[in-house]
Amino acid sequence: MKNLPIDDFDIKSFQDDLISWFEREQRKLPWREDRDPYKIWVSEIMLQQTRVDTVIPYFRRFMEKFPTIEALADASEDEVLKAWEGLGYYSRVRNLHAAVKEVEEHYGGTVPDTPEEVSKLKGVGPYTAGAILSIAYGLPEPAVDGNVMRVLARILSIWEDIAKPSARKVFEEVVRKLISRENPSFFNQALMELGALVCTPKSPSCLLCPVREHCRAFREGTIDELPVKSKGKKQKQIRLQAAVLEDEDGRILIHKRPDKGLLANMWEFVQVEESTVLPARQVLKDYLGDVFKIEAALETEHFTEIRHVFTHLIWDIRVYHGKILNQVQETNELKCVPPDEIETFAFPVPHQKIWKAFREQAKSEKVKDIKG
DNA sequence: AATCCGGGGGC
DNA sequence: GCCCCAGGATT
Known part of the structure; x- marks a missing residue:
């Protein structure tokens, strides 16, 4: 005893x-x-x-x-x-x-x-x-x-x-x-x-x-x-595809998550879960294609990969860059905002990482242009 | 009783 | 990597 x-x-x-x-x-x-x-x-x-x-x-x-x-x-x-x-x-x-x-x-x-x-x-x-x-x-x-x-x-x-x-x-x-x-x-x-x-x-x-x-x-x-503590089970892995999308005025498309569940009411760049059946990028293009005309920029390779570990799941996000050619109908959940206003919205850390990577990528593109 | 819900720091 | 952290709500 x-x-x-x-x-x-x-x-x-x-x-x-x-x-x-x-x-x-x-x-x-x-x-x-x-x-x-x-x-x-x-x-x-x-x-x-x-x-x-x-x-x-x-x-x-x-x-x-x-x-x-x-x-x-x-x-x-x-x-x-x-x-x-x-x-x-x-x-x-x-x-x-x-x-x-x-x-x-x-x-x-x-x-x-x-x-x-x-x-x-x-x-x-x-x-x-x-x-x-x-x-x-x-x-x-x-x-x-x-x-x-x-x-x-x-x-x-x-x-x-x-x-x-x-x-x-x-x-x-x-x-x-x-x-x-x-x-x-x-x-x-x-x-x-x-x-x-x-x-x-x-x-x-x-x-x-x-x-x-x-x-x-x-x-x-x-x-x-002591103390005795049993171990939890391991996280589920989820593959996501996200896109930083710019409209013709250079504003960025952001999305507000639902008011329940994971990261409720936080803002994010558009993202969808990757299909195990369709080829890479197809899911994202299909998803976005319903709403937007997306320029061929989305055909280029993803510019960064983000891994984010939560308590109960792991996100692996491939992030693409694209341009929206038509007018975006804004709603409560969907906005286009100027790049310098992005940081006034509450983003979860994985999407802060996306924004950081995007800006660094854009910077290096500029350097290339100057050199070229 | 299990599961869901973030993110960071220490080792 | 793994563990853990001044836990609570939902199912």
């Missing part, structure tokens, strides 16, 4: 060692400057599946642009998406935007402070609810993320598979038993900070650990076996 009860565990001593370490060693972070629930909330959404160092510049820019709940509620979705461009998991910010409007309308602009109300907000799950309630309001609610599961799995020698959704509840019950009633905020933050700075996934710094004496895995030599 490896999952031991926590009877022989000195909770008070553990809390003291953990919290006093946090008071000494915590990093200075922009969302720790005050206890504004709005800032705590935004930071927690940004930090979902995203490292602190990545989040910091986004957080600063976001707060400059949308300093209050009211400012964010009044912004347009395109503006908000643009501020999130490059951070990934874009439904986070669309949900945040909707939730902030909800708070503005139904809670008079004040983030609610009960588990029931906070949890109802879009994009606020068990972790984020606990984080807001404990950090912003000082309530003893668990905030169990990947760090907390790793740290507690080691300290208490818990052999649950932390990749399984059911594991989170086990750890929430553990936190309810361990959490400091005097300082729930620092207790929760300290567990996460410890996971980020000391009790790391690989080669943890046990010799520097403030709670080493409380750690069963350290005592029993099982640090490298």
